[in-house]
Amino acid sequence: MIDLEPLLLSFEVATLATCLASALGLGCAALLAMPRVWGRELLDALITAPMVLPPTVLGYYLLVLLGRESTIGHAFEALTGTSIVFTRGGVVIAATVGALPLVSKAARAALESVDLRLVGAARTLGASPARAFFTISLPLARRGIWAGMMLGFARALGDFGVTLMVAGNIPGQTRTASLAIYDSVLSGRDADATRLSLIMTVLAMSVLIGVGYLTKQRRDGF
């Protein structure tokens, strides 16, 4: 019988991380898609860094930033009584950091592809910048944004390195599906590893097919 706990944890974490990464990523993308924002390329590089940095480096930074000895970690512990690192919260943060560049890159590209004349037309029709963003840019970019969110979800579902660094591998607490596969292999439970790997593969492939469908639809019509 397969142990469902790591899978369910991965799902829970990926869902939360996707929500967080979407809120953050969309905010950043909206900023980045604006023509005159100081330091936009720096912000973009900062968000994109998780795609190219080794997971250990990223995990190390997060440990330094959020660990129990850090200011943030200290304040969080004083407020809630638990630490951020080596808890479920740490898993979510690790997954969010991984998902963020995928969501924000896709959202930025989608927002930048919206015809500026449509936004201009909205503005001359009395729409404030915020209204033009929510009623014109966002709906027209929605397929690209959805695709980015799905990719972010898939990425969050499978995070390994950063999670291990920041949250460890605590059964029932922080052991996600990816970590459980690693455990199974190490302890010679090949059948478990195979089953979990296959499930993860099917999930990832479904997401990719979904993304392909979304981006293909985009070519006909709007």
Next chain:
Amino acid sequence: MVSDSLGDTRLIAELGLRRGDAERAFRLRVTLDFGPGLSVLFGPSGAGKTTILSLLAGLLRPDTGCITLAGEKLFDARAGRDCPPHQRRIALVFQSLALFPHLDALGNVAYGVPGKPSKVERAERAHAWLSRMRVAELGGRYPSSFSGGEAQRVALARALASEPRALLLDEPFSALDQGLANELSAELVDHVDALSLPTVLVTHDRNLVRTLGGEVTLLRSGRVERVGPASELLADLD
């Protein structure tokens, strides 16, 4: 100062703009004065016609100058005043029309209905404008299914439904055949006259200038070359 009633409806602008580097510089320096009714801004492509419309609507910011509409300063470079486009109430019909592809005809026209009317009232007002433009039957259809003439009418309905204080039209009939262009321009003149709205129509098309008549501002390389009646201007050019 002209009489108040006249000063109230004029769109007056003094615009200076510099773009590009030393090799490929574009300079614009114009003084414009448009009264109620249709005014034509005529000139070859690259003269700066579309740029002027963007400056008036507030989508581009002039380097120098000022813009006054109905006695209200919308832009003043010296005083640092720059009214954002959504507060200017100057409707701009783009050459591409820029109809919102994700909204149907009714949704497009309802988008700019001012104030905070109820949903029903908003739709009713939008429908009324579609009817006035004789495209009421398009209500639930999307822009991708419109013919050129239909799209033009919806775009005009959308602009007028926002109850603008001035209307700007960029090459409005360039995508239409001559017959339809004539028909639509005659309708446009009727609407504009009825609303006594300062309306600036930009075109490079001599035939359209001839059809529309009225006062024409000739623009060349970012400067106003002359202002005069269409017939005289065209006669001199020919």
